[in-house]
Amino acid sequence: xxxxRIPKIAMPLPxxxxxxxxxxxxxxxxxxxxxxxxxxxxxxxxxxxxxxxAIRILKQALDVAEETFGPESANVARTLxxxxxxxxxxxxxxxxxxxxxxxxxxxxxxxxRADPEVASDLRDLASxxxxxxxxxxxxxxxxxxxxMWEKSRGxxxxxxxxxxxxxxxxxxxxxxxxxxxxxxxxxxxxREKTRGxxxxxxxxxxxxxxxxxxxxxxxxxxxxxxxxxxxxxxxxLGPEDPEVATALSDLAELYKTQGKYTEAEPxxxxxxxxxxxxxxxxxxxxxxxxx
Numbered sequence: 001x002x003x004x005r006i007p008k009i010a011m012p013l014p015x016x017x018x019x020x021x022x023x024x025x026x027x028x029x030x031x032x033x034x035x036x037x038x039x040x041x042x043x044x045x046x047x048x049x050x051x052x053x054a055i056r057i058l059k060q061a062l063d064v065a066e067e068t069f070g071p072e073s074a075n076v077a078r079t080l081x082x083x084x085x086x087x088x089x090x091x092x093x094x095x096x097x098x099x100x101x102x103x104x105x106x107x108x109x110x111x112x113r114a115d116p117e118v119a120s121d122l123r124d125l126a127s128x129x130x131x132x133x134x135x136x137x138x139x140x141x142x143x144x145x146x147x148m149w150e151k152s153r154g155x156x157x158x159x160x161x162x163x164x165x166x167x168x169x170x171x172x173x174x175x176x177x178x179x180x181x182x183x184x185x186x187x188x189x190x191r192e193k194t195r196g197x198x199x200x201x202x203x204x205x206x207x208x209x210x211x212x213x214x215x216x217x218x219x220x221x222x223x224x225x226x227x228x229x230x231x232x233x234x235x236x237l238g239p240e241d242p243e244v245a246t247a248l249s250d251l252a253e254l255y256k257t258q259g260k261y262t263e264a265e266p267x268x269x270x271x272x273x274x275x276x277x278x279x280x281x282x283x284x285x286x287x288x289x290x291x
Contacts, residue, residue: 031068035061035075042082051090058083074114077106081121093128100125116159119148123163130166135174142167158201161190165205168212177216184209203232203243207250214254226251245274 038061045054058079065075084099100121107118122145129138146163153159168183188205195201210225230247237243252267 031064035064035068035079038064039079039082042086046086046089051086054086055083055090058086072106072109074106074110074112077103077110077114078117080106081117081124084121085124088124088127093131097125097128100128115148115152119145119152119159119163122148123166126166126170130170130173135170138170139167142170156190156193158190158194161187161194161205164190165208168208172208172212172215177212180212181209184212198232198235200232200236203229203236203247206232207247210250210254214257219254219258222254223251226254240274240277242274242278245271245278248274 038057042054042057042061045051045057062076062079062083065073065079069075080099080103084096084103087093087096087099104118104121104125107114107121122141126138126141126145129135129141142163146160146167149157149159149163164183164187168180168187171177171180171183184205188202188209191199191202191205206225206229210222210229213219213222213225226247230244230251233241233244233247248267248271252264252271255261255264255267
C-alpha cells in the first residue's frame with residue numbers, strides 16, 4: 001500500500017513574536033519621525049542664519065540616525081552631509097571635511113541610488129580642498145560631480161551650472177584663464193535659459209566673467225558685464241543692498257585701474273554710503289584674483 005505524504009502545515013507566527021515585531025516597527029517609525037523633525041528644525045535654523053543652533057540639532061539627528069538605522073545607513077550619510085554644509089556656512093571647513101568624506105564612503109558602499117546626493121558631497125568637498133589650496137584634488141572631485149549631475153539631471157541643470165562655475169573659479173585661481181572662460185560662459189548660458197536673463201544668480205556669473213576679463217586687462221568687456229550685473233542686482237535686491245555696494249565697488253575698481261578717477265569716485269562714494277547704512281563689510285575676493 002502506497003504511503004501518502006501529508007504536507008506540512010505552516011505554523012502561524014506566535015502572537016508574542018508578532019506583538020514584538022509590531023512594537024519594534026512602531027519604535028523605528030517613531031525614531032524616523034524624530035529624525036525628520038530634527039532635520040526640519042535644523043533647516044529652519046539655517047534659513048534664519050542660526051548655524052550654531054542648527055549644528056546642535058543636526059548632531060542630535062546624527063545620533064538618532066546611527067542608533068536607529070545603523071552607522072552605514074543612507075540617513076546617516078544625509079545627516080553628515082547636512083552637518084558638513086552647515087559647518088561650511090560658518091567657514092569651519094576643517095570640521096566639514098571629515099563629515100563629507102564619511103558621507104561619501106557610506107554612499108560608495110550603499111545599494112541606494114543617490115547620484116544627486118553624492119554629486120553634492122563631491123562638489124562641497126571640492127570647495128574644502130580649494131580653500132586648502134589642493135587644486136588637483138578639488139578639480140578631480142568637481143569633474144566627477146559634473147559628470148554625475150549631467151547624467152542624472154541633464155546638461156542644462158542648474159547644479160551643472162554651479163559645478164561649471166566652481167571649476168572656472170578653480171582655474172582662475174591657478175591663472176588658467178583660457179580654461180575658465182568657456183566654463184563660465186556655459187554656466188551663464190544655463191542660468192539665463194533656466195532662470196531668465198535678469199535673475200540674481202545670473203549676476204553672480206556675470207561678475208565672475210567680468211573679473212576674468214578685468215584680470216586680463218580686457219577692460220571694455222569687463223565694463224559691460226560689471227554694469228549688467230549691477231543693473232540686475234539693483235532690480236532684484238533694491239538700490240541699497242550690500243550686493244549692490246559690491247557691484248558698485250567692482251566697477252569703481254575697474255575704472256580706478258584704468259586711471260578713470262572721475263568715473264570711479266561717485267561709484268566708490270555710493271558703495272560706501274550703502275555699506276555705512278547696512279554695516280556690511282565687503283567680502284574679500286579669493287587671493288590672487290584681484291590685481
